[in-house]
Amino acid sequence: xxxxxxxxxxxxxxxxxxxxxxxxxxxxxxQWLDCHPHTGELTAEVxxxxxxxxxxxxDIWVTNHILQAIIGATLVIVFWLFxxxxxxxxxxxxxxxxxxxxxMIRNGVARDMIGDGYQKFVPWLVxxxxxxxxxxxxxxxxxxxxxxxxxxxFVWGFAIITWILYNAVGIKKWGVLQYFKRMTVPEGxxxxxxxxxxxxxxxxxxxxxxxTLALRLFAxxxxxxxLVMIFVVGGTxxxxxxxxxxxxxxxxxxxxxxxxxxxxxxLLVAYLQAYIFVVLTxxxxxxxxxxxx
Amino acid sequence: xxxxxxQGPLGPLLPSHWSEFIVGLVLFAIIYMVVWKVVMPRxxxxxxxRADEIRGGIExxxxxxxxxxxxxxxxxxxxxxxxxxxxxxxxxxxxxxAQIEAESRAKAEEEASxxxxxxxxxxxxxxxxxxxDLRKDVGSMxxxxxxxxxxxxxxxxxxxxxxxxxxxxLGKETAKK
Numbered sequence: 001x002x003x004x005x006x007x008x009x010x011x012x013x014x015x016x017x018x019x020x021x022x023x024x025x026x027x028x029x030x031q032w033l034d035c036h037p038h039t040g041e042l043t044a045e046v047x048x049x050x051x052x053x054x055x056x057x058x059d060i061w062v063t064n065h066i067l068q069a070i071i072g073a074t075l076v077i078v079f080w081l082f083x084x085x086x087x088x089x090x091x092x093x094x095x096x097x098x099x100x101x102x103x104m105i106r107n108g109v110a111r112d113m114i115g116d117g118y119q120k121f122v123p124w125l126v127x128x129x130x131x132x133x134x135x136x137x138x139x140x141x142x143x144x145x146x147x148x149x150x151x152x153x154f155v156w157g158f159a160i161i162t163w164i165l166y167n168a169v170g171i172k173k174w175g176v177l178q179y180f181k182r183m184t185v186p187e188g189x190x191x192x193x194x195x196x197x198x199x200x201x202x203x204x205x206x207x208x209x210x211x212t213l214a215l216r217l218f219a220x221x222x223x224x225x226x227l228v229m230i231f232v233v234g235g236t237x238x239x240x241x242x243x244x245x246x247x248x249x250x251x252x253x254x255x256x257x258x259x260x261x262x263x264x265x266x267l268l269v270a271y272l273q274a275y276i277f278v279v280l281t282x283x284x285x286x287x288x289x290x291x292x293x
Numbered sequence: 294x295x296x297x298x299x300q301g302p303l304g305p306l307l308p309s310h311w312s313e314f315i316v317g318l319v320l321f322a323i324i325y326m327v328v329w330k331v332v333m334p335r336x337x338x339x340x341x342x343r344a345d346e347i348r349g350g351i352e353x354x355x356x357x358x359x360x361x362x363x364x365x366x367x368x369x370x371x372x373x374x375x376x377x378x379x380x381x382x383x384x385x386x387x388x389x390x391a392q393i394e395a396e397s398r399a400k401a402e403e404e405a406s407x408x409x410x411x412x413x414x415x416x417x418x419x420x421x422x423x424x425x426d427l428r429k430d431v432g433s434m435x436x437x438x439x440x441x442x443x444x445x446x447x448x449x450x451x452x453x454x455x456x457x458x459x460x461x462x463l464g465k466e467t468a469k470k
Contacts, residue, residue: 023309060312069313073320080332087339089346102336119337123329131324152306153313161318215306222305 021225023063023151029056069148072135079130105129105278113282114289121285124165128158129278132217136270139225140263147270150221152214159214162281167206170288179288205287213280220273224266231259432456 025032035042035050042050083098091099105126110118132149139147149155170179183205184198238252308314436456 021305023313060310061316063310063312066312066316069316069320073324076324077327080328084332084335087335089339089343099336102332106336123325123333126332127321127324127328131321151308151313153308153311154317156308157314157317158321161321218306 021146021150021222023065025056025059026062026064026067027058029059031056032059065146065148065151068138068144068146069135069154072138072148073131076127076130076134080126101130102126109275109278109282113279114286117289121282125278125282128281129274132158132277133271133274136221136274137267139221139228139270140266147221147225147266149217150225152218152222155214155218158217158277159210162213162284163210165281166209166284166288169285173289183288209280209284213277217273217277220269224262224269228259228262228266231255231262235259428460432460435460 024036028036031050031053032055034046080098083094083101085094087095087099106118106122109129110122110125114121135148135154138144139150167179170183173179174182184202185194186197186201189197235252235255235258238248239256240252242248242252432453436452
């Protein structure tokens with residue numbers, strides 16, 4: 001196989017603390033190690049056993065990405081407890097940072113989008129925003145170098161609870177039938193057109209919303225990280241592994257340099273996607289509560 | 294594994310482990326509870342305090358303003374009272390002054406009339422005295438003159454009587470006139 005390029009090693013790296021997409025156990029069992037050799041192919045017999053044998057508990061529940069999410073959640077909780085500790089009327093710098101972030105969601109998102117009774121949703125939105133942005137920023141920072149929510153499992157979870165939240169809010173306010181009618185029959189649309197509009201509204205409000213919510217967050221981070229990896233891995237490969245071709249080497253160097261720009265873009269995407277997620281959550285809640293559609 | 298390959302027909306859109314799904318939800322629930330039960334009450338209580346403090350400050354300022362306005366009103370009233378009092382005192386002084394003037398004028402007039410009267414009495418007395426002297430002198434002079442004219446001494450008492458009665462009738466006539 002020869003010498004493996006550094007970038008490719010990162011790309012495929014199975015252990016914790018690197019940027020591969022595949023989850024790997026933090027404390028791999030013997031079974032997992034046997035089934036995931038670093039080099040070489042599995043024999044047909046071993047492959048069959050690996051596919052049929054029940055996985056070891058810790059191989060699935062204690063993976064690098066789950067650990068990363070737990071660290072992210074811990075950081076978020078510690079941050080909030082720290083900045084909100086004994087708040088003063090005249091804020092300290094520490095408190096000021098917390099207030100700035102808290103107010104951005106409380107006033108800029110919850111109050112502006114939801115209006116009356118927005119306080120109920122503030123903790124939800126604050127928790128969601130900070131949890132998402134911290135995990136997104138993991139994609140651009142050392143130690144992790146991987147955006148946790150480019151693993152789609154987390155994101156489906158968020159989309160589903162958001163779906164439950166806004167539907168529950170609507171049903172609580174209007175009752176099941178009235179809510180369903182409000183969400184499917186827009187006011188002031190004449191009969192024949194309603195035949196076309198109502199199914200669209202139904203699909204849009206009950207099916208597409210959670211799917212787009214999840215896909216937007218997931219795909220942005222997934223594609224962004226893929227892009228970063230391609231620039232870094234490809235650039236590194238061209239720079240270090242191609243011999244006797246100056247053009248490739250130069251192109252590789254430029255690519256690696258350009259990956260910094262992509263990283264900068266990823267910082268923006270990390271913030272933007274977290275913000276969009278909570279803004280849309282607030283928007284869906286507002287539309288479920290709205291008097292007129 | 295190729296990241297785009299994933300597992301099953303949905304490619305990377307299906308989670309490789311459903312543990313992620315559960316863990317994501319549990320972690321979110323924990324963060325939510327912490328923010329809801331601890332962080333939000335802390336901030337909201339502080340916001341209420343801050344709003345109270347600002348409102349209290351405004352109220353205190355308003356109160357101070359009210360007090361100042363009241364003090365100003367009291368001061369103005371006092372000033373007006375003082376003006377009134379001064380005017381009253383001035384009026385009283387004027388009245389007193391007028392009275393004193395009138396009194397002193399009356400006194401002066403009385404004094405003047407008293408002096409005039411006493412002067413008049415004295416003049417009268419002196420006039421009478423002078424008249425008496427004159428009468429005596431005129432008698433003696435007239436007798437002397439008549440004696441010279443007649444060539445005899447008329448210095449006896451009968452003559453004197455005649456002369457005196459003449460002069461007194463003369464005085465009566467002048468008095469009549």
